Amino acid sequence: MSIFLCIQVSVCENTRGNPSLWSKMKLVALMTLLPILSSASLPPPEGSYKILFLLPFTTRSHKILHIALATNLADRGHKITMLTNQAPSSKHPNIYEFTHGMEETDFDSLNVFKFLIQPGASFVPPAFIFEALGRNLYQLQEVKDIYNKRKEFDVIVIDCYMNDVVYPFVHEMPFIVLCGTGMEQMHSAVMGNVLNPAYTPSMQYMWNHPMSLIQRAVNIFGSIQFGFIYKHWSPVPVVQPEINKHFPDLPPILELEKNVSLSLINSHYSLGMTQPLLPSQIEVGAMHCRPGKPLPRDVAQWIEEAEHDVIYFSLGSVVRSEFMSENFRNIMIEAFTKMKQRVIWKFEKELEGLPDNVIIRKWLPQQDVLAHPKVKVFITHGGRLSSQEAIYHSKPVLAIPVFFDQPKVAAELQKAGFGIALNLKELTVPLVVDSLNEIINNPKYAKAIGKASLLLRDQKETPIDRAVWWTEYVIRHRGAPALRSPGADLSWIEYLCLDVLVVVHVGIFTLFWVSKKLLALACRVNKKKKTE
Numbered sequence: 001m002s003i004f005l006c007i008q009v010s011v012c013e014n015t016r017g018n019p020s021l022w023s024k025m026k027l028v029a030l031m032t033l034l035p036i037l038s039s040a041s042l043p044p045p046e047g048s049y050k051i052l053f054l055l056p057f058t059t060r061s062h063k064i065l066h067i068a069l070a071t072n073l074a075d076r077g078h079k080i081t082m083l084t085n086q087a088p089s090s091k092h093p094n095i096y097e098f099t100h101g102m103e104e105t106d107f108d109s110l111n112v113f114k115f116l117i118q119p120g121a122s123f124v125p126p127a128f129i130f131e132a133l134g135r136n137l138y139q140l141q142e143v144k145d146i147y148n149k150r151k152e153f154d155v156i157v158i159d160c161y162m163n164d165v166v167y168p169f170v171h172e173m174p175f176i177v178l179c180g181t182g183m184e185q186m187h188s189a190v191m192g193n194v195l196n197p198a199y200t201p202s203m204q205y206m207w208n209h210p211m212s213l214i215q216r217a218v219n220i221f222g223s224i225q226f227g228f229i230y231k232h233w234s235p236v237p238v239v240q241p242e243i244n245k246h247f248p249d250l251p252p253i254l255e256l257e258k259n260v261s262l263s264l265i266n267s268h269y270s271l272g273m274t275q276p277l278l279p280s281q282i283e284v285g286a287m288h289c290r291p292g293k294p295l296p297r298d299v300a301q302w303i304e305e306a307e308h309d310v311i312y313f314s315l316g317s318v319v320r321s322e323f324m325s326e327n328f329r330n331i332m333i334e335a336f337t338k339m340k341q342r343v344i345w346k347f348e349k350e351l352e353g354l355p356d357n358v359i360i361r362k363w364l365p366q367q368d369v370l371a372h373p374k375v376k377v378f379i380t381h382g383g384r385l386s387s388q389e390a391i392y393h394s395k396p397v398l399a400i401p402v403f404f405d406q407p408k409v410a411a412e413l414q415k416a417g418f419g420i421a422l423n424l425k426e427l428t429v430p431l432v433v434d435s436l437n438e439i440i441n442n443p444k445y446a447k448a449i450g451k452a453s454l455l456l457r458d459q460k461e462t463p464i465d466r467a468v469w470w471t472e473y474v475i476r477h478r479g480a481p482a483l484r485s486p487g488a489d490l491s492w493i494e495y496l497c498l499d500v501l502v503v504v505h506v507g508i509f510t511l512f513w514v515s516k517k518l519l520a521l522a523c524r525v526n527k528k529k530k531t532e
């Protein structure tokens with residue numbers, strides 16, 4: 001489209017023959033086109049590819065990332081097949097979604113408030129879910145069909161975390177992993193990049209930087225413990241026997257996993273920690289973020305007619321508000337009655353007795369709401385995607401985390417000065433009201449998050465273009481062996497040079513022992529001579 005408009009401008013220039021006016025207009029036209037050009041900056045693809053996405057165990061929010069990538073690939077003419085536990089969410093003609101429908105992975109009926117745990121702890125789904133997945137997934141006819149046709153695909157994209165059940169698909173195929181939880185120590189190590197525990201906190205900890213001696217010690221064990229449990233307790237040892245029954249001749253999951261071509265990681269140095277990365281580790285943090293689009297008319301009107309700006313409240317897609325405790329709900333409602341701002345709240349059920357300044361909607365286009373200039377605060381559960389959207393759209397946050405990595409994300413948001421994090425268990429009406437007023441009236445929060453937003457947007461190409469380009473790269477080269485780190489082929493003993501250390505120690509000890517013996521011998525000879 002942009003090319004077409006450029007041509008139009010130059011045609012007009014020729015026919016009208018007023019160069020100065022027309023070149024000015026051309027400049028204006030180009031400037032308005034620039035955003036369009038930059039968001040589709042990739043050269044056209046070499047052909048139409050077939051791409052298989054496998055995410056049989058994922059959350060709605062992780063699926064948002066897969067759909068963002070799939071949609072951008074589909075826009076380029078590629079054909080996408082997606083196997084997932086989530087309901088279909090794309091209407092794109094080039095995307096075919098298959099929902100396997102196993103009830104063990106139905107997060108919609110899952111009440112995560114039951115898993116409400118202390119900040120800092122991590123959430124491990126029960127092992128029976130993985131066992132059921134391993135047992136039943138390959139019995140579904142459609143999954144069998146996709147499996148039998150898997151060699152027809154040009155590349156496979158899988159969800160990095162807890163989707164070990166799909167590894168039979170990637171045998172002798174080029175594949176990419178998408179890490180929705182961000183930089184992940186365990187997976188990074190598989191690729192040959194062990195993140196240094198001296199400054200990389202393990203998923204379950206929230207240490208400040210720099211860590212103390214004790215913290216670094218605990219962090220080393222925490223980092224090892226997580227990978228150890230994953231590989232030696234659950235989910236891998238639970239899934240593996242089930243996979244063996246269906247595919248007795250395949251190499252084990254942990255072997256197949258090592259052949260990964262590259263990983264697309266939902267992180268970015270502007271969003272948190274800078275890490276040394278391999279060329280096969282591509283940071284695509286906030287790739288689902290995009291400029292706001294017009295809102296549904298009723299919502300737009302409600303926001304625009306607000307006399308004193310707007311507060312947006314959403315607990316995301318996994319944490320469903322209908323499972324909120326009555327206490328939590330009442331605190332929030334009462335706090336809203338004390339605010340002069342209007343509140344727009346994503347809540348999946350009807351609610352009686354709401355104050356006049358509050359409306360609820362079952363679903364809202366979150367990014368379009370956040371992009372609206374009248375929205376001043378985002379009350380969030382501190383999910384990773386939501387916090388990225390808050391930064392991208394430059395909206396300060398009041399974070400009320402519920403589970404998993406949310407307490408950690410919330411603490412990071414507060415530490416960065418992007419808002420205030422509250423503990424759900426200590427929530428009171430005055431605390432919510434004071435926090436909201438502080439965030440709205442003290443410009444420091446908006447300023448801090450505005451600065452982060454600029455950093456996040458200031459990239460050579462958009463994260464989504466980067467993700468698309470690398471996906472096609474893996475297709476063009478049938479894998480990415482050139483990017484592979486030699487470190488990935490070493491055992492951990494070799495990687496840490498423990499064998500070298502043992503040899504050096506034994507050498508030093510031998511040298512010491514031999515010299516001691518020689519010295520003793522010399523002394524004895526000496527003494528003998530003297531007594532003679």
Ligand SMILES: *[C@@H]1O[C@H](CO)[C@@H](O)[C@H](O)[C@H]1NC(C)=O
Binds near residue numbers: 170259
């Ligand atoms: C490893 O990946 C390459 C493509 O990236 C593929 O050709 C090869 O067969 C794979 N090996 C295994 C054991 O899957």
